[in-house]
Amino acid sequence: MDAIVMAGGFGQRLGMGEKPCVELLGKPLISYVIDTLRSTKSIDRVFVAVSPVTPKTEIMIQERYKGEVQVIRTFGGNYVGDMIHAVETAETTGPVMIIMSDLPLIDAELIDSVIRKYREEGKPALSVYVPINVCKGAGTRPDTVFNKDGKLIVPAGVNILDSSQIRSEQEDFNLILDNPKLAINVNTVKDLQRCKDLLQCSN
Ligand SMILES: Nc1nc2c(ncn2[C@@H]2O[C@H](COP(=O)(O)OP(=O)(O)O)[C@@H](O)[C@H]2O)c(=O)[nH]1
Numbered sequence: 153m154d155a156i157v158m159a160g161g162f163g164q165r166l167g168m169g170e171k172p173c174v175e176l177l178g179k180p181l182i183s184y185v186i187d188t189l190r191s192t193k194s195i196d197r198v199f200v201a202v203s204p205v206t207p208k209t210e211i212m213i214q215e216r217y218k219g220e221v222q223v224i225r226t227f228g229g230n231y232v233g234d235m236i237h238a239v240e241t242a243e244t245t246g247p248v249m250i251i252m253s254d255l256p257l258i259d260a261e262l263i264d265s266v267i268r269k270y271r272e273e274g275k276p277a278l279s280v281y282v283p284i285n286v287c288k289g290a291g292t293r294p295d296t297v298f299n300k301d302g303k304l305i306v307p308a309g310v311n312i313l314d315s316s317q318i319r320s321e322q323e324d325f326n327l328i329l330d331n332p333k334l335a336i337n338v339n340t341v342k343d344l345q346r347c348k349d350l351l352q353c354s355n
Pocket residue numbers: 158159160161162163164165166171201202203226228229230231232234235252253254337338339
């Protein structure tokens with residue numbers, strides 16, 4: 153399946169300019185997700201959905217990936233609208249993965265396991281969540297919390313949708329994963345520092 157990395161947000165909480173371009177150990181933040189997707193066997197093409205607030209990200213992707221990762225310009229300011237626009241522009245067929253640019257800890261094994269689960273479940277859509285205690289353990293403060301059968305879960309920023317019905321609401325399987333790698337999306341300077349520490353001690 154193809155993947156689209158959403159990269160058109162303001163990055164206001166981080167306050168370091170365009171968030172996808174912010175350096176983490178000498179590499180742009182978004183490149184962690186892109187390089188992982190490109191190394192994942194079950195992912196074919198990789199697209200990046202930029203917006204008018206992320207023009208440097210567009211240039212950086214073009215220079216760094218020389219056309220091997222395609223940039224899609226979205227209008228910005230409307231996450232769902234931009235996502236639909238990106239899927240239609242990419243002309244993906246069948247399932248498509250939509251992923252945030254601020255998840256530097258995610259690895260190929262994790263992406264593969266999400267795709268395997270999607271195929272097993274057979275629903276048109278899948279979204280990944282982490283239990284709130286995993287976020288607390290990782291020291292992150294979640295943006296959004298849902299109550300699923302009495303369990304508090306946090307959206308991780310990884311979704312699979314059926315491209316052929318992208319404008320419709322799709323029956324969604326909630327995949328809850330106890331994986332701390334999904335618990336840290338880089339929203340603040342503290343999150344960035346935590347990723348630095350974790351990546352450095354795993355090397
Ligand atoms: N194209 C597009 N991307 C978005 C939009 N909102 C957020 N994103 C991206 O989605 C990811 C997660 O959003 P969030 O963490 O809230 O980003 P932030 O607003 O930049 O802090 C980031 O990679 C953003 O760049 C949007 O309206 N359009």
